[in-house]
Amino acid sequence: MSARADEVALYLKRRARWSPLEIAFWIFAFATIWLFPGKYLILKDTAILALFALSLDLILGYAGIISLGQAAFFGLAGYFSGLVAKYGFINEPVIALICSGVLAAALGFVTSFLVLRGSDLTRLMVTLGVSLMLGELANRYSNITGGADGLQGVEIAPIFGRFRFDLFGHNGYVYCLIVLFICFVIARRIIYSPFGLSLRSIKGNNLRAAAIGIPVKWRLVSIYTASAGFAGIAGALLTQTTAFCSLDVFSLERSADLLLVLIIGGTGYLYGGLIGAVIYKFLQDWLANLTPQYWQFWIGLVLVTIVLIGRDRMAGWIGAVRAFFHRLGARLAPRLPALGGAGSKGP
Amino acid sequence: MLTILYDGIAYGMLLFVLACGLAVTLGLMNFINLAHGAFAMAGGYCTVILVNRFGVPFAFGLPIAFLVTALLGGIFERTLYVHVYARSHLDQVLFTIGLVFMAVAAVDYTMGSSQQFVQIPEALQGQFEVAGIGMGKYRLLIIVICGLLTVALQLILAKTRFGSRLRAAVDDQRVARGLGINVGAVFGVTFAFGSGLAGLGGALGAEILGLDPTFPLKYMIYFLIVVTVGGTSSITGPFFASILLGIGDVAGKYYVPKLGAFVIYAIMIVVLIWRPQGLFARGTAR
Numbered sequence: 049m050s051a052r053a054d055e056v057a058l059y060l061k062r063r064a065r066w067s068p069l070e071i072a073f074w075i076f077a078f079a080t081i082w083l084f085p086g087k088y089l090i091l092k093d094t095a096i097l098a099l100f101a102l103s104l105d106l107i108l109g110y111a112g113i114i115s116l117g118q119a120a121f122f123g124l125a126g127y128f129s130g131l132v133a134k135y136g137f138i139n140e141p142v143i144a145l146i147c148s149g150v151l152a153a154a155l156g157f158v159t160s161f162l163v164l165r166g167s168d169l170t171r172l173m174v175t176l177g178v179s180l181m182l183g184e185l186a187n188r189y190s191n192i193t194g195g196a197d198g199l200q201g202v203e204i205a206p207i208f209g210r211f212r213f214d215l216f217g218h219n220g221y222v223y224c225l226i227v228l229f230i231c232f233v234i235a236r237r238i239i240y241s242p243f244g245l246s247l248r249s250i251k252g253n254n255l256r257a258a259a260i261g262i263p264v265k266w267r268l269v270s271i272y273t274a275s276a277g278f279a280g281i282a283g284a285l286l287t288q289t290t291a292f293c294s295l296d297v298f299s300l301e302r303s304a305d306l307l308l309v310l311i312i313g314g315t316g317y318l319y320g321g322l323i324g325a326v327i328y329k330f331l332q333d334w335l336a337n338l339t340p341q342y343w344q345f346w347i348g349l350v351l352v353t354i355v356l357i358g359r360d361r362m363a364g365w366i367g368a369v370r371a372f373f374h375r376l377g378a379r380l381a382p383r384l385p386a387l388g389g390a391g392s393k394g395p
Numbered sequence: 396m397l398t399i400l401y402d403g404i405a406y407g408m409l410l411f412v413l414a415c416g417l418a419v420t421l422g423l424m425n426f427i428n429l430a431h432g433a434f435a436m437a438g439g440y441c442t443v444i445l446v447n448r449f450g451v452p453f454a455f456g457l458p459i460a461f462l463v464t465a466l467l468g469g470i471f472e473r474t475l476y477v478h479v480y481a482r483s484h485l486d487q488v489l490f491t492i493g494l495v496f497m498a499v500a501a502v503d504y505t506m507g508s509s510q511q512f513v514q515i516p517e518a519l520q521g522q523f524e525v526a527g528i529g530m531g532k533y534r535l536l537i538i539v540i541c542g543l544l545t546v547a548l549q550l551i552l553a554k555t556r557f558g559s560r561l562r563a564a565v566d567d568q569r570v571a572r573g574l575g576i577n578v579g580a581v582f583g584v585t586f587a588f589g590s591g592l593a594g595l596g597g598a599l600g601a602e603i604l605g606l607d608p609t610f611p612l613k614y615m616i617y618f619l620i621v622v623t624v625g626g627t628s629s630i631t632g633p634f635f636a637s638i639l640l641g642i643g644d645v646a647g648k649y650y651v652p653k654l655g656a657f658v659i660y661a662i663m664i665v666v667l668i669w670r671p672q673g674l675f676a677r678g679t680a681r
Contacts, residue, residue: 114485162664166671168484169427173623174667176616177660184657300612304492311489345500351493355486356478 064240088217095224101321103278109315112251117175121152123297125280130293148284156276183298198294220289405534407641408541413596414621416589422627429491432611433498438594460598468590503608626673
């Protein structure tokens with residue numbers, strides 16, 4: 049029995065190892081700081097969007113919860129971090145960032161009990177309803193939030209008292225990238241733990257998961273809370289780097305775009321959100337230059353095409369590319385064969 | 396007070412005509428069609444073009460809007476939607492949101508982003524007083540048309556052969572198929588009819604709801620509220636839900652204007668927590 053347990057532990061450890069491709073990805077990500085000095089603004093937006101998409105991937109790709117309400121956490125934390133900076137409650141951006149994440153996670157914890165009931169459609173409506181309600185509240189208390197004009201006059205203190213948010217966005221981008229990386233490592237740790245495996249089994253079949261003794265409800269509550277926290281950090285990052293926050297952080301479009309980002313990148317392997325964010329941002333930038341007013345049309349066309357082609361088929365192509373790199377990696381650095389298939393694709 | 400009730404009922408009736416097609420598609424094929432509002436918008440713009448540009452009388456504009464959107468719905472159903480029925484809910488949501496984005500941008504491109512108004516014949520403008528309540532003539536027309544439609548729909552569902560086939564298919568698709576009912580065809584016709592109703596609703600409601608390219612996004616949430624709160628297993632559920640929503644929304648905007656739609660969302664969430672399958676859902680094993 050214990051031999052079996054050792055084997056499982058070894059398997060888990062091997063599975064969680066960083067592959068050469070992943071390391072290359074992050075080296076390239078940090079290299080962009082020096083490679084594209086003129087593109088900091090769009091790179092920064094991409095990093096924030098990537099973190100936001102990562103938060104959705106945690107619940108959609110790993111737990112199978114469809115949500116149109118991630119904007120609730122994004123917006124709440126965005127306003128929170130803006131307000132504490134404006135009124136000088138918390139001057140240190142990093143602490144404000146962590147506090148915003150915790151606040152968003154708290155909201156996620158409370159609303160998770162609403163979300164875990166009913167069918168997909170009910171979930172969709174409840175998540176959407178929560179974010180719209182927060183939007184209405186922000187509009188109602190415009191004396192605090194600035195209402196439709198947005199939250200103005202936010203001044204963000206330098207990070208650690210040293211690194212000021214400069215005009216070119218250099219420090220802002222580095223800050224976002226580091227936060228993204230830290231959050232990614234945490235998310236990766238969650239996903240490759242036994243906890244992450246249990247989420248996968250819940251997504252596969254929650255009745256069976258319950259039958260083998262997984263506390264389905266609490267697992268979902270915890271991952272939903274964690275995901276809300278990540279979404280909150282993304283929202284706070286946006287406010288801190290732009291020194292502005294407006295009502296559209298709660299909008300339906302924000303949540304819908306997020307789904308699109310994740311679908312472009314693919315769900316359930318953590319990098320989907322990051323790759324999707326890069327593709328989406330540059331596609332949007334390109335289309336907006338091409339047809340300033342009607343880029344939404346092309347985004348819609350991309351969505352429809354993706355669905356009609358079929359996500360499974362596209363995941364198959366990505367899988368083929370991954371397999372190719374895997375073989376390449378295996379040739380460069382010979383490794384032991386994995387226990388249950390090397391790929392970590394969704395079902 | 397009574398005027399609010401009156402306006403609310405007119406608004407609710409309108410919402411019902413707009414949303415009942417969605418309720419049927421959702422109940423029948425378990426298909427989440429977020430693009431339903433796009434058909435309503437198509438109906439609205441169709442009327443605007445016909446009435447304002449070509450001078451077609453308003454009374455003819457409405458049925459034409461119905462026919463055009465029904466045709467449009469039928470074509471879309473046969474060519475595009477068919478491929479997505481068997482997919483997961485996530486795919487359906489993505490697909491239909493994509494359609495909405497495309498519709499919004501396409502209308503923006505062809506018609507401009509400003510709000511459009513239908514020229515309503517003079518006989519329908521203004522209001523008259525009954526027992527001290529000011530009643531808008533146009534709203535009365537809406538109530539009459541929508542009321543007649545509701546009765547007609549109920550009769551079709553309850554009395555005709557097609558209606559019983561539809562109900563059978565909604566209740567249990569597999570058994571219905573086993574009995575020799577062509578569920579696909581029933582669904583195609585229903586989808587087209589539902590889209591047509593949405594188009595008619597869009598044409599009627601252009602005056603009250605406002606018609607601009609963001610219409611499908613703005614009212615998508617309302618349609619979904621009607622459907623989720625009312626449940627999808629009958630037509631009475633969405634009907635009462637839309638009346639409730641209409642009155643609630645008008646009253647909310649009148650009494651607590653600053654809260655806006657907050658009241659509606661709050662009610663929806665409470666109802667969904669209380670009864671996740673909708674207020675009027677029968678206990679079906681789905």
